[in-house]
Amino acid sequence: MTIAHDDVRVDTPAPTTQTMTMAAALNRALADAIEADPEVVVFGEDVGALGGVFRITDGLTARYGEDRCFDTPLAESGIVGTAVGMAMNGMRPVVEMQFDAFALPAFEQVVSHVAKMGNRTRGALALPMVIRIPTGGGIGGVEHHCDSSEAYYAHTPGLTVLCPSTPQDAYSLLRAAIASPDPVVFLEPKKLYWTRGEVDTSLVAEIGSARVVREGTDVTLLSYGSSVATCLEAAEIAASEGRSVQVVDVRSLSPIDDATITAAVRSTGRAVVVAEAPGYVSVASEIQSRVFERCFEYLEAPVRRVTGFDTPYAPPKFEHWYLPDADRVLDAIDSLHFEDER
């Protein structure tokens, strides 16, 4: 059953599985969390009447009132800093940053407090809060609207960093994030907001677990967020060329699921890491080095990475050159010393 975004109903029991966009899945997750827990509050810039610039909070204020979803003054450090205070006082704030680059004013609060308050107080003030950040490019956005900042968050001890690639994961990871007793940075690939998929709202994802999304025997593609689709596309093409490609959606960028990743790469002996962010000191290079460390004896070729270039994100008209695409992934696969090509 395909339902439109506006049809999301939470007043009456809805069927467990529905087809919806990632945006609708996120909206549904927020609504279900608000209903499930009186301490959940949603706030940020334009999340009220407007429903957020991406409409992820659409209808929440109308349905649950200003008490549960409200607009704040335009100040990101203020949003994150007050969320810290609320979480210290027993609430579960879920805040929205408007774009990756506009979360940066809150960086001190994120690093010095969100990530550390629980540690500082030996768990007395662990902070159950979620910072939602629409991330990445591929939408033709002008400067500051397409950055990928997962490296900043993933490097920071104390933060959980999640990034869904499907509507289902969007729903079940966000529910898991809100339920988590720890602070979570929740990265939502803007490019995927309007992709559709089945969503079973009875599923809550496990934080810290990767997911094998396509089986394969020749090479493993490791990826997350919007790049998972790129990998699946590459896998499809490769299959038509006789190459069996496994695709893993890492999805939990911190903590990471070494077990699944390691087992996957050991089973194929070859791997390519694919992500959109600049590759230098990135989550991609971290995954790459972990795979090298843990699978060294199993590797038939060096692990490759296909990432954004180490340049500021490209202007809209340059985006198609900047972003990793299936062809670039296929090139990387081709470089993996396959015997049939030696």
Added chain:
Amino acid sequence: MTIAHDDVRVDTPAPTTQTMTMAAALNRALADAIEADPEVVVFGEDVGALGGVFRITDGLTARYGEDRCFDTPLAESGIVGTAVGMAMNGMRPVVEMQFDAFALPAFEQVVSHVAKMGNRTRGALALPMVIRIPTGGGIGGVEHHCDSSEAYYAHTPGLTVLCPSTPQDAYSLLRAAIASPDPVVFLEPKKLYWTRGEVDTSLVAEIGSARVVREGTDVTLLSYGSSVATCLEAAEIAASEGRSVQVVDVRSLSPIDDATITAAVRSTGRAVVVAEAPGYVSVASEIQSRVFERCFEYLEAPVRRVTGFDTPYAPPKFEHWYLPDADRVLDAIDSLHFEDER
């Protein structure tokens, strides 16, 4: 000749080479830069009368006046943001952040403007500015005073990131940074401020170049900042155990000197990367994956990394457990599948 910190004189021509602390070398570099270029200005919190909490700017206001070295209001985004404006208008600001964690309020300015203004304007407004940040631990500092934040900066395209390990490099890299037409994040390992060494003030370092600081044939240690000394200590012990250890000081964290690093590791076939910052999504893991990529066919064993744990920086009394030391480096070396041990 050993001269005390206060003896640094710039009014009269000084001998080219002197022994001094890293703090004195930095002070000297700032003074020499102020003298050499009327557009150089130094500012930040407590850099005037006090000479900075680490005394790196000691005497600059007294000698060169408030025009060239001055205190600002207590606001890091303000400091970096006004430095951007000054650099847009033909000056060469060199600003001091008081500690790593206290540079975080400026993060938006750093990422969205310092790193991007030149790119945005196709070079019309490249920003010749330096952000000096005392970095790292090992000084028994309380929370927020011992963080290592190089990963945040190194990941950001458009920033040059430097980190000296000797008084000589402190001098010649800082002169290079100030002379650079591009913005530089200059990380000063607090732990090394009071270590002494020869400084030839006629030397200006080359940005983007690593330095082999100890030759060796069995294994290469790749490191920077305060960890270089740890590596040299480990190399010394290893030598007494019959192991020949090469040590490379990466020092230019972005851009990185792949040529020197790759040649070094290829020559030994084994490598350990050592750095104090948490290892996850770090400069250390980047170096590790680059070495894996570029030296794969030459490697006798997986490249290892020895880094800070993926926890918030330890309280003072826990520091000795937290920080990588020579023993931990030696353990890593021991794990490198040496034939004599198989």
Added chain:
Amino acid sequence: MQQTTSSPAHGADPRDLLPRDVPVRLIDETGAVTVDDGYPMPGDDLLGRAYQGLVEGRRINDQANALVRQGRLAVYPSSHGQEACQVAASLVLGAHDWLFPTYRDSVAVIARGVSPADAMVLLKGDWHSGYDPREHRVAPQTTPLATQLLHAVGFAQAAKHRGEDTVVLAMCGDGSTSEGDFHEAMNFAAVFHLPVVFFVQNNEFAISVPLSRQTAAPSLAHKAIGYGMPGQRVDGNDVAALLAVLGEAVDRARSGGGPTLIEAHTYRMQAHTNADDDTRYRERAEVQAWAERDPLLRLRAHLTSRGLLDEAREQELADGAETIAAALRDALNADADLDPEDLFRHVRSTRSPQLDEQWHQLRDEIERSGSATAGGHR
């Protein structure tokens, strides 16, 4: 750098730093003169130039909106209704002064002399900025809110250091006053007593968020006293009042009197950008009420009533504006010749070996695909 810090006003009553209770106005909504003791009416010549600016600004806003609909611009944050602010911000500056605009201030940028086509490069997507900031002394239009205010302050500090009498006018919106950088910029400017005019266009909204959710203050200009600088409020749809109030602040800045905060009360007549839907958060009646206070109609009524404007001149101005719009259309309808290597230029002044590698990889891809417009190769 002159590090004179202005000490808390000695003798003078700090209350003098407060803005008026009612915004300064020189021409009312019908076009009639409102005499003000503090601010003289600008001269006829200046009002005439302002009117031309309004006509051209309105035409540029309309044209840009049309270009968005036609898919030639990715996005356009229109200043429709705020053209008086845009034009005044440009007219009060001298040739050597600098303007620090936001994404919404394209009309002000163009009024400074930047060609409309160059000003639209960012919104077209050909690059992040399309003009040489030094040529017309206009900083790149800034998106991260309030950050440009600090650049403006530093820029002014450098000018003061060199003994130049440059004045810097920095613009931001009402919502942006909530950002930490707004605070730090105001404070640095006041502490270092710098020649900066902070010009807040209070258009009642930050995207969907109304002013009442940004501040509980009597007015945004009431923030000035907290930094020790004068604040003033002005009718943002009265270009005469804007010229007078901004002009006074520019004069004060130039003569060493330090910074000023000016709040213009205006209204964003259209959605935030074409991507926005303002029916979700405001009543049409409210928008309609502001249409009555249109800055262009008001000045037209005033000039006409004073015999300074007739139909011939109107036609002349309309034609001029149409020529500008046509040039903009033509420029945007032409596809720019984009060079993929530009991605790797200007990341640093010298290209790193790593970026060289990455460019070579992309170049190979493009060569294999046989065309620089397709990203792929298979």
Added chain:
Amino acid sequence: MQQTTSSPAHGADPRDLLPRDVPVRLIDETGAVTVDDGYPMPGDDLLGRAYQGLVEGRRINDQANALVRQGRLAVYPSSHGQEACQVAASLVLGAHDWLFPTYRDSVAVIARGVSPADAMVLLKGDWHSGYDPREHRVAPQTTPLATQLLHAVGFAQAAKHRGEDTVVLAMCGDGSTSEGDFHEAMNFAAVFHLPVVFFVQNNEFAISVPLSRQTAAPSLAHKAIGYGMPGQRVDGNDVAALLAVLGEAVDRARSGGGPTLIEAHTYRMQAHTNADDDTRYRERAEVQAWAERDPLLRLRAHLTSRGLLDEAREQELADGAETIAAALRDALNADADLDPEDLFRHVRSTRSPQLDEQWHQLRDEIERSGSATAGGHR
């Protein structure tokens, strides 16, 4: 969450939000009463408790300084000279209210009931914070300047959401008012009309930087009007005035009147911390002049002159303070039993496999070295 935003004061004159030109004072430097129409003198009992707090606070400051010299504390930012602010901040709060202190506010933290030894854990280096914030309703002492003000605001917002009448008192220094977070915290508190008292201890310095380099404003309390909240200035060495002014603000907050900004004029009598050398940036004469305005001596003179204090009571208080100091000495002279595994606890509520690996690595190292106190193994 009650999202009532307070609209710009209707009817009321916005100037009512301005602080007085001269700080509120109830007891002068000689101990004599200064009658004030607006603020009543606190009752004798409260003054007596305040005096006890001052004596104990001074003793704790002295003891902590001594412990630094003996190497038992890594660092101590003393509030010597500011004890009146410290004590008043605690006394005006009810048992269910919350205090958000900085690194300098150990005396206030202790006055809330936290044991001195627990308050010093951070400075001793055994952990980042040594008390359970919930027990005495005191947030961890915060180092990143002004950041705690936002936590205080959010905390108050949550309390209001639950309909509790908790008041939150958030402290910061004069230098911290320059940070962006100060601005955002004041603004959020005012827009959401929250029960927060912002208490700025203006001690004239931010490490070495004097107030004149932080602000050009008539006073820091003049910032309040820019957020639409009342501001007030108070003599920070007059505990009676502090109790009155802070008390009024707490009452206003509790009764739904929203936030207040209070600036206490005081002085940091010692260096920033023991690591600082204040002879580099200020004259001894200036410090000496402030010694004459000592908050403790002033209240002693007042109470003695009114017959509320005699030698017997003095001795009793001194003994009590000495007992506290002795307990602090004993606690800090004992070496805490530290568990290296603590490094890996509380990073997240559940330990990740990666942190488990890292802990096992460290545990092996420690086991090989045969001792948990040595980091190495060779």
